[in-house]
Amino acid sequence: MLHKRIYQFVIVYFIGLAFLFAVKGIFNLSDYVIPGLSDIYITVTRVFTRYFFDVLNTLSVAIVGHVISIAMATAVGIIGRLSNWMGSLIRTAAFNIQAYPIVAVAPMIFILMGDGLSSRLLIAAMICYFPLLLSFIGILSEPITDIEHFYVHSGRMRWQLEVKIRAFENMNKLITVVAGSATLAMVGTIVSEFIGASAGIGYSIRIALYQSDLSKILVALFLIGIFTSLYLALLELLGSTVSRNWGTHGEKQ
Amino acid sequence: MPVECKNINYKYPGSQFPVFSNLSCRVGMPGFHALFGQSGVGKSTLARMIAGQLNGFAGEIKRHEPVKIFYSYNLERLPGWSDVGEHIVKVTPEANKHRIDEIIESFGLSACAGSGFSRLSLGQRNRVNLARYLLQDFDLLIMDESLANVDEATREQIIYKIKDMFPQKSFLYISHSVAEVSKFCRNILVLRDYSKAPQIAAIDGRDNLKGKDIVKKELEETMLEIVNAS
Numbered sequence: 001m002l003h004k005r006i007y008q009f010v011i012v013y014f015i016g017l018a019f020l021f022a023v024k025g026i027f028n029l030s031d032y033v034i035p036g037l038s039d040i041y042i043t044v045t046r047v048f049t050r051y052f053f054d055v056l057n058t059l060s061v062a063i064v065g066h067v068i069s070i071a072m073a074t075a076v077g078i079i080g081r082l083s084n085w086m087g088s089l090i091r092t093a094a095f096n097i098q099a100y101p102i103v104a105v106a107p108m109i110f111i112l113m114g115d116g117l118s119s120r121l122l123i124a125a126m127i128c129y130f131p132l133l134l135s136f137i138g139i140l141s142e143p144i145t146d147i148e149h150f151y152v153h154s155g156r157m158r159w160q161l162e163v164k165i166r167a168f169e170n171m172n173k174l175i176t177v178v179a180g181s182a183t184l185a186m187v188g189t190i191v192s193e194f195i196g197a198s199a200g201i202g203y204s205i206r207i208a209l210y211q212s213d214l215s216k217i218l219v220a221l222f223l224i225g226i227f228t229s230l231y232l233a234l235l236e237l238l239g240s241t242v243s244r245n246w247g248t249h250g251e252k253q
Numbered sequence: 254m255p256v257e258c259k260n261i262n263y264k265y266p267g268s269q270f271p272v273f274s275n276l277s278c279r280v281g282m283p284g285f286h287a288l289f290g291q292s293g294v295g296k297s298t299l300a301r302m303i304a305g306q307l308n309g310f311a312g313e314i315k316r317h318e319p320v321k322i323f324y325s326y327n328l329e330r331l332p333g334w335s336d337v338g339e340h341i342v343k344v345t346p347e348a349n350k351h352r353i354d355e356i357i358e359s360f361g362l363s364a365c366a367g368s369g370f371s372r373l374s375l376g377q378r379n380r381v382n383l384a385r386y387l388l389q390d391f392d393l394l395i396m397d398e399s400l401a402n403v404d405e406a407t408r409e410q411i412i413y414k415i416k417d418m419f420p421q422k423s424f425l426y427i428s429h430s431v432a433e434v435s436k437f438c439r440n441i442l443v444l445r446d447y448s449k450a451p452q453i454a455a456i457d458g459r460d461n462l463k464g465k466d467i468v469k470k471e472l473e474e475t476m477l478e479i480v481n482a483s
């Protein structure tokens with residue numbers, strides 16, 4: 001699973017790089033616009049270690065933000081699944097708020113909270129929170145009638161059991177949604193760093209942009225891709241382990 | 254008489270024709286009874302109304318005394334996180350736990366107890382589902398094709414066992430087998446199309462018990478009566 005994701009990313013990355021070199025060749029662009037291979041190599045030797053730790057920094061913020069958003073989406077999704085006014089209010093609010101681009105709110109967060117860790121964390125969490133919440137509400141509000149019927153009519157149904165049944169029956173969907181939102185968390189963190197933070201790979205990309213140094217951006221993109229692939233692979237592994245252990249508990253012969 | 258349905262009128266939302274038109278019947282006397290009728294005539298709908306799981310109909314369903322009604326149907330599933338044995342122990346009230354082994358064994362489910370529900374055949378799944386309902390505290394159990402996909406010999410064994418173990422309880426067995434309902438049931442409610450009056454006809458069954466011979470001619474008469482009524 002892990003090596004597959006890395007292979008896939010490396011292939012896509014080098015196809016992109018080849019495209020850039022093709023554009024450079026066709027339009028006869030200077031090294032200032034699109035650097036040559038030797039320039040990229042020199043940049044790699046100069047910034048690789050620094051960028052490595054910058055991406056690590058970004059990834060750690062993204063992971064914490066992702067975990068926070070999963071916890072929040074689970075808690076709010078459990079309430080939002082209800083068919084009463086509270087559930088309806090949460091569903092409507094979630095649909096309306098998620099339509100507003102978080103990136104547009106990001107500068108306000110930096111003004112109010114400064115350019116430190118908390119702003120990056122909040123933006124990362126907010127960017128992946130709403131898609132997660134909408135999926136969680138959708139999954140948790142869908143009754144699994146053929147299983148729930150017995151519990152409901154024998155008076156055994158509790159909200160914890162209802163959530164457990166629905167989560168269990170939709171485990172693969174939940175894992176896909178959680179893994180998919182990991183990319184959003186990473187994107188959110190990088191965007192927040194790019195907009196206003198003073199740390200992380202997003203911040204380094206902003207500096208590289210001011211210097212018009214495409215080599216640095218290419219190195220940053222490579223590292224971001226590798227680390228994101230690693231995180232996604234880790235989540236998929238975690239998901240399949242949970243699914244295997246929980247899902248096949250009753251499968252022993 | 255625990256449950257009495259009076260002048261039930263019901264039409265599914267968006268449907269042009271009613272399912273029930275002035276339907277009246279009585280269910281809930283101790284014993285093994287049947288609800289018989291052609292597909293789509295409204296057997297499951299009526300069963301769900303009796304169990305209190307479907308409202309929005311005109312008429313009245315009277316319960317003369319507090320009565321615990323359970324409705325089981327053949328597409329139910331058990332949650333996948335525990336095996337069949339664990340699940341049954343968990344959902345059985347303490348007072349009925351002594352019956353678990355007897356029911357599991359007589360239903361031919363001993364080998365399935367350690368398996369996950371998804372690993373079982375359709376017939377085994379239906380038997381497991383019925384077993385957990387029988388272990389509840391109920392007055393009336395509606396069995397909506399609860400023994401579908403179970404072979405004839407096992408079905409017979411299970412029905413005899415139910416009649417033997419729960420003589421004071423009431424069962425409403427929904428089945429498409431004329432021979433089966435004629436042979437095992439005390440009373441057969443034949444549900445017909447809404448255009449026929451009365452919409453439901455009650456016919457006496459042979460109510461056969463284990464070890465007792467059945468007169469073939471009488472059984473055939475009952476079967477004929479049911480077929481004519483339906």
